[in-house]
Amino acid sequence: MSGAPGGPTGPGAGPQGSRRTGASALTGPLPEHGRVRIAVHRIWRHGRELELMHRAMGFAALGFVTLVPLLIVVAAASPVHGAGFAGWVVDGLGLSGRSAQEVQDLFASPTQALSATTALSLAVASVFGISFMAAVQTGYERVWRLVPAAWHTVWRQTIGLAGLVGFLLVASWAGVPWQASPAQPAIRLLTALGGGVLFFWWTQWLLLGGRVPWRALFPGSLATVLALVGLRLFSQLVFRPLIISNALSYGVIGTVLVVQSWLVGVGFTVFAGALAGHAFWEHRLHHAGRDDAES
Template sequence: MPPTSGAPHDGAPAEHGHWFHRLHQRVLTSAVGLAWSRGREMELMHRAMGFAALSLLTLVPLLIVVASADLASGQGFARWLIQGLGVSEVSQEEVERIFGKPGQALQRTTAFGLAALAAFGVTFGSAVQTGYERVWDLPTARWHTMWRHVVWLAVLVASLLLFVGTSTPAHTSTAGTVLLAAADVTGAFLFFWWSQRFLLCGRIRWRALAPGAACTALGLLGLRVFSQFVFSPLIASNAVTYGEFGTVLVLQSWLVGVGFVVYGAALVGRMIHEHQVVRRLDREPFDLP
């Protein structure tokens, strides 16, 4: 007959495993677990890294040429990055050193080169469209919708010009800073709200896209604050360690963050919309025919 001394302890591992299983299931069915699962399904991090790579290869060269035409700023594309990153004065010098003097890119670019840059920029719009389609589980749009990429790219460049033109002055009051930040968030919300509707060819309603646009605008604001405390000192330290290549590495990391916010916020926005639909149906039950 087996000893009975170990009997009270036999159920402890099973009970512990049952408790862990319940906790695991609760996490998986929670909002965070659902967001994690959907992010893995759409390969969110890989898409964010692809967003950064395409930005550096296709969009940044075009923006350098466009920004070089803004001679009034005196800094060209470097000023755009400084405003987006929100870096300190020491890091600003490193960014300005990377992108050279304003005006040179525009003077040395031929008509064929400018057309090639525009064509590469259109591919960036196509990648953003594909990411939004994966967020909403939509089929790929047909080839004749490529004109939307051209329009979206033009609006993007115009929005960046407006963002830099309304930048925060060096010496401004707290109330002025808050108002400008609110204006930036509002502008980002309107742009990404329209971008989703436009790139998805109107297949998703405006109301469903609003939460994602709001999350994107707030996420970009948070990324800008994060950049001031993390990326700004990294630019200064990496410039000493790796030279100009270190600044490019930090810029690439920041672009990965931008891509993660753009796609991840759209995914969170879809989940918020679905939650709102479920709550509305619970409040207003309907009878099946």
């Protein structure tokens, strides 16, 4: 009787069968809420290591000092956007009416910007813009835990800066064709979303020197664009009335503070989007490795 299916030597009996059952229970799939909790914890811990808010504030400060002067000149020279750089900021914040006027009053008109620009000042602004892209590259390297690139890779930052300027010009041009037609909003939306995903996807790959595969960078670019959309909605709800109230209370400096806060939000979304993409890719690799081990 010892060989009977229900006896001690059956497939489910004895200590060996109990060990198999326990191992299966321990290695079984986690509940969905458990996976989400673990993923959120990893992103939070990585964000603290990255000093995400501190890096976003540095992004805003460096961008306002080094990148904005270059963009003011480029926007003034662009033949497709008469409002200049102020119009770009107004579009990014989703402003209209008096709040838009308060932001436009911060910057010189395109004609004044071009008349005050010399070849030397343009060259200096370009060099400062490259330093801004270097800060973005450092942030991406920290997200992916990569060794900093060598100094001679500055050409990547130069190309990245040119790509940023080109993307902004294309995004502003998207508001020109068929302005009075129903297709115009769709053109702007497709350019902003599709072009934004492609730009951040390409920028990450370029600044990281191809050390991270293309497919691993796509989730981060998508998350960045979605976060920027959320930031624009937040700006319409919060920053638009805040600009008017701050302008009445503090004058020009109040508007500057709101614009600077918006730039902090942009920096946060840029690095947080890459961080979310990195977490998604690690999660995917982890599950792929576990599936291979189980098979």
